[in-house]
Amino acid sequence: MRMSSENQRYSTENQQNAIAEYAQQHGYEVVSSYIDAGKSGLSLKGRDALRQLLSDALCPERLFEAILVLDVSRWGRFQNPDQAAHYEFLCRQAGIKVVYCAEPFGEDVAPVTTIVKHLKRVMAGEYSRELSGKLARAKRQQAELGFRQGSRVLYGFRRVLVDPSRNPKQYLEDGERKALSNDKVVVVPGPPEELEVIRRIFQMYVRDEVSINGIARCLADESIRGHAGKLLTPAMVRTILSSELCIGRMTYNRTVHRLQNPVMKNPEHAWTRFSAFEPIVPVALYAKAQERLARHKLWDKETIKATLKKLLAREGYLKQKLIEQAKDAPSAETVAAHFGSLYAAYEAVGYRPPPVSPFGNNGKHWSKKDITSGLRKLHAAHGYITNRLVNKCDFLPSDNYIRRHLGSLASALRQAGLPVIPHSQVQKRSWERRKSAGCDEYYHGVRWTDARLLRALGRGFLRFGILLSSDS
Incomplete structure (x- = not known):
């Protein structure tokens, strides 16, 4: 038994009474009832009773030999009529009779009955489609x-x-x-x-x-x-x-x-x-x-690729500063987060940047071995590695150089055999360091530079005509 709305208070009771009457007239004994109350018949999702029925029907030690259903639509109003036919087939294949109490064909399995049954399944799905369209129109009229x-x-x-x-x-x-x-x-x-x-x-x-x-x-x-x-x-x-x-x-x-x-x-x-x-x-x-x-919309890879292609067609080249300045493109950080690095994003849109000199800071050549050994040394000194630590370090190139030649800082850490800390943990440590150092530049995630603070104070004064501190 099934009903699609809790408002149909007596629906399952009426179905149960009709099935019980049929069982008594035809010599069946009802040993169990499977009821999906307030569940949509559009899919198997949420149909716990139907799932249990199929599980019990396929069990070798089942306690029943027939399934009594009020009508074809009680299996569900599936948009694919073969879905209801499949569930009935599974039960019949297991040796269980499927009997329709309110249908004229009952338990008949003749070819003509199969055709009629299929038409009724199609009509059950069509009823849901028509009802959905009517409800949508009615709701839109009420919204207007x-x-x-x-x-x-x-x-x-x-x-x-x-x-x-x-x-x-x-x-x-x-x-x-x-x-x-x-x-x-x-x-x-x-x-x-x-x-x-x-x-x-x-x-x-x-x-x-x-x-x-x-x-x-x-x-x-x-x-x-x-x-x-x-x-x-x-x-x-x-x-x-x-x-x-x-x-x-x-x-x-x-x-x-x-x-x-x-x-x-x-x-x-x-x-x-x-x-x-x-x-x-x-x-x-x-x-x-x-x-x-x-x-600041949510970006995905395909949208970013389309945006970069548009920017490339307009400017003829791509680089970090150009991406940051473009109003219709995500930030360079967002691009690198989705593709691993800016160079990987360039490759995805078919752009090959001009060759870069193999020399890093102060004209020094940095081999992969030099970088990985330097990262291990820096990690041993601090216990962690951030972009700021890399840029302040004298025995390592800049973080941009590392990303350019090793893909990303995380990739460089893996190649150096060092653990990669999640971004959330890095951010948490950064906040803890700022707090322990008594830094008051950041408040609620905003970095308050002198210029920004002065502008905010000016707006506050123009709006309220007075400025007071929390101690005033």
Whole structure:
């Protein structure tokens, strides 16, 4: 037995009663029931009862000799009709009869019955496709009227249950759903303190140029929490920065996820927008945040290769400084992280840089043996190796030279027989050294140079007209 929604309260009970009546009329004794309640029939995912049934059916010491099913669609509404046929075949091959209690063919296996059964499987899958399309259209129409679709909402906002005339009835907590089909849900701004946090996030990201991770750390240090008392993670901060709710606009149909297929992004012209309330942050500030997010998007190898090819076609050559200055390209560090080194990335896009002199610092030739022995000596002195230590070392070339000739610093360490420390551990050690040395240049992941600090103080004075320290 199977039902796809918990709202179908009596579905499995009705199926069970119908099967029990059939069993009594035809001399069967029901020894076990396999029920998937509230599970979708589109795939085997989550169908624990069906999995157990197949496992028991293929077991040599099984306790039953027939499987009673209400109708063909109870196996599932699979988009490939052969999937349900395959499960039935496995049971029949094991010597078990499969009987359909509500179908006219019952346990008949004649060729005509097989054709009818296959048509019913196709119709079961088609029913799911048609229902999915109808639901998608209905949800989009409701979104165009300004009604919220979905049970979750962004930090700083709340869902309100309203009647058909948009009269508010009550706030909905996270995970709660409406009980009446005529009721609707709208989104409204939340408590003022949460809205102020959203404004701070945009100001820190755009005006102070703090990274998303830095913003999350700053909010965590202040014990600012979101729904269910959870800290605002970098992913949540990124969602806030990219959500159009912050400018009072509800957006729907940005992605499509139907029939358990992978989530696909829709083009912007297919989005549904509705102006629900006054902007929480200035529209100009939101636009600047989107510009910076576009420059710091998540990169993959194929996207980086396409970007480097475009840059190569435009400039005719590639080098680290050129990549760093290009607005439509990732940082050189990001390129090296994906390909192992800049030279590996150059090779991937078919670019061969001009030959470099084999001499390193002060015109000295550095052989592979000299570099690996120098790395071992440096590691013995400090217990670890970083780019800064390499560049300060008199008996080693620069870190750029090592990467150019040995692929990367990590590759050089492996060739020298030294352990390679993960980047997270290197960063942790760096923070610990700065803390022990009393260095105050870094705060929440931002390096505060004199120029940047003066600019920030100037903006603060222009905004508030006064500057006070924490001791004032």
